[in-house]
Structures are given as structure tokens and as C-alpha cells.
Amino acid sequence: MEIIGSPERMRALSRELRAKGERLGFVPTMGALHEGHLSLIHRARRATSRVVVSIFVNPAQFGPQEDFRSYPSNPERDAERARLAGADVLYNPAARDVYPPGYRTYVAVEGLGTTLEGASRPGHFRGVATVVAKLLGRVAPHVLFLGQKDAQQAVLLRKMIRDLEMDVEIEVCPTVREDDGLAMSSRNAYLTPAERRRAPAIYAGLRAGVAAVERGERSSAAIAALVRARLVRARLQPEYVAVVDLTDLLPHDRLPPAVLIAVAARLGRARLIDNVIVRSGRVRRGAVRARA
Ligand code: AMP
Numbered sequence: 001m002e003i004i005g006s007p008e009r010m011r012a013l014s015r016e017l018r019a020k021g022e023r024l025g026f027v028p029t030m031g032a033l034h035e036g037h038l039s040l041i042h043r044a045r046r047a048t049s050r051v052v053v054s055i056f057v058n059p060a061q062f063g064p065q066e067d068f069r070s071y072p073s074n075p076e077r078d079a080e081r082a083r084l085a086g087a088d089v090l091y092n093p094a095a096r097d098v099y100p101p102g103y104r105t106y107v108a109v110e111g112l113g114t115t116l117e118g119a120s121r122p123g124h125f126r127g128v129a130t131v132v133a134k135l136l137g138r139v140a141p142h143v144l145f146l147g148q149k150d151a152q153q154a155v156l157l158r159k160m161i162r163d164l165e166m167d168v169e170i171e172v173c174p175t176v177r178e179d180d181g182l183a184m185s186s187r188n189a190y191l192t193p194a195e196r197r198r199a200p201a202i203y204a205g206l207r208a209g210v211a212a213v214e215r216g217e218r219s220s221a222a223i224a225a226l227v228r229a230r231l232v233r234a235r236l237q238p239e240y241v242a243v244v245d246l247t248d249l250l251p252h253d254r255l256p257p258a259v260l261i262a263v264a265a266r267l268g269r270a271r272l273i274d275n276v277i278v279r280s281g282r283v284r285r286g287a288v289r290a291r292a
Pocket residue numbers: 028029030031035036037039040145146147148149150173174175176177183184185186
């Protein structure tokens with residue numbers, strides 16, 4: 001596995017590989033790699049012939065009060081994990097190369113970036129769309145691999161790619177969970193042992209929402225109230241519980257055919273997000289067990 005810091009080297013290598021007819025897969029991450037990230041690398045390994053993983057903690061997607069400075073980081077362990085999972089290239093650009101002095105250009109996907117996570121974290125998706133657009137320019141992959149864990153991000157980036165006519169496919173991979181249902185996240189490291197024991201309430205709440213849909217409940221508000229109650233009972237502080245249309249991320253009184261139930265909740269120092277998708281009565285929880 002080659003570790004690349006220089007944007008010029010990344011571009012040159014990508015050109016070289018494409019010229020040889022390789023199919024490039026790209027997995028962008030912020031590091032602190034866990035089984036969720038590794039599942040994307042494994043999938044990219046199977047679906048493409050060369051896999052580029054990026055690690056970049058993107059300052060533009062963090063708010064002033066957020067955890068940019070304390071975001072977990074372990075470069076040596078990440079490099080080893082990425083290599084073992086099958087990455088061919090680890091691209092690790094410096095912030096000054098991504099946002100050099102005088103940098104002024106940002107990408108905003110209107111409408112999709114200001115609800116749910118975007119309402120809780122103003123400017124977050126402008127930062128996400130900008131960095132992904134820039135990384136796609138450098139890496140020039142054939143396929144971009146994203147996690148369902150960040151459902152809104154996937155919807156928004158799909159729209160950006162379509163609107164800006166970028167020549168890349170997207171594949172969204174299922175959420176990898178701990179055995180008790182907690183979605184894997186770099187931010188789970190912030191939980192104390194006592195908080196960690198309460199954290200599975202998030203997925204339990206989402207499953208309760210799915211069960212309500214399966215029983216025939218069609219009121220978005222009733223489903224959201226039920227999920228919220230499960231979180232509150234476990235003494236989590238829900239920031240939002242959204243029951244929205246998967247395509248436009250907007251709420252509807254009656255359930256649309258493809259529904260995203262998405263949650264953000266605070267638990268101690270951690271702010272955790274998770275979601276499930278329910279399609280016209282059929283359930284796709286996106287649950288894949290991590291290998292032990
Ligand atoms: P992050 O490092 O949090 O920016 O995440 C990098 C990529 O990994 C994004 O596409 C995430 O959606 C994906 N990801 C994060 N956690 C998980 C998980 N538990 N299961 C699957 N994909 C994940």
C-alpha cells in the first residue's frame with residue numbers, strides 16, 4: 001500500500017492507473033478506522049481493481065463548538081487496518097493543500113443540506129460536499145463507496161454528482177453494527193462504559209419505528225414520537241427524530257413509499273447518529289454484523 005500526502009502525486013498515480021485500464025474505487029474517511037470503514041474497503045476491493053482510501057479530518061465540516069480538535073486519530077493503526085482490508089493507496093492530504101490560503105470555492109446542495117443534520121450542524125454539508133468534490137477531482141475514481149450510516153450525506157452527494165455531472169458511480173453500503181445494535185462510529189470512543197450500555201437504545205428505538213410501520217402505522221408523527229420515547233427512556237437526549245421521504249428528506253403527514261427514520265442523540269460527550277430505511281412496508285435495516 002502506497003501512502004500519499006501530495007495532491008500532485010495522487011493525481012499522477014490516478015492518471016497512470018486509469019491509463020492502464022484499472023477500475024478505481026474510492027473510500028473517503030476521517031480516520032479512526034473501524035469495522036464500518038473496513039466494510040467499505042472490503043466492498044471496494046471486490047467491486048473495483050484498485051482501492052484508494054483517504055483520511056482527512058475536514059475542518060470545513062465542523063462547527064466552531066464541535067470536536068474538530070479532539071476528533072480521534074491514530075495514523076499508524078489506520079494505515080495498518082487500511083492495508084489489511086485491501087487498500088492499495090492511502091491518501092492523506094494536509095489541510096493547507098486542500099484549503100490553501102485564499103481558498104474561496106464551496107459547494108452547497110440546496111435544500112438537502114439544511115434539514116436534519118444540516119439543521120443541527122449549520123454549514124456541515126457545505127463542508128462535506130466541498131471536500132468530496134475536491135477529493136473526487138484528485139482521485140478521479142470510477143466508484144465512490146459511502147456508508148448508509150450517514151444516509152443524508154449519501155443522498156446529498158448523489159445529488160451533487162448528478163447536478164455537477166461528475167463522472168463517478170456511487171455505491172452505498174450497509175451500516176455495520178456492534179452485536180447489541182449500536183452503529184459503529186469513531187465517536188463511540190467518547191462514551192463512558194455506563195453510557196455505552198445505554199447507547200443501543202438508539203437502534204432499539206429505530207427498530208421500534210420499523211415495527212410500527214410493519215404493524216400498519218402510517219402517521220410520521222406517531223412513529224417519530226414512539227422512537228423519541230425509546231431514546232428518552234434510556235436517558236439519551238434526542239436532537240432530532242425524523243421520519244422523512246428518502247428521496248427529498250422532507251416530512252410528509254402520511255408515509256411515503258421509501259421512508260428514512262433518522263436520529264441524532266446526545267449521550268454524555270458523544271453526539272450519535274443512526275438511521276433505518278423502510279420501503280413500502282418492506283424493511284431494509286441495513287444491519288450487518290461486524291466480524292468478531
Ligand atoms: P467518517 O470517517 O465518519 O467520515 O466515515 C467515512 C465513511 O464511512 C462514510 O461513508 C460513512 O458513512 C462510512 N461509515 C461510518 N460508519 C459506518 C458504519 N458503522 N457502517 C458503514 N459505514 C460507515
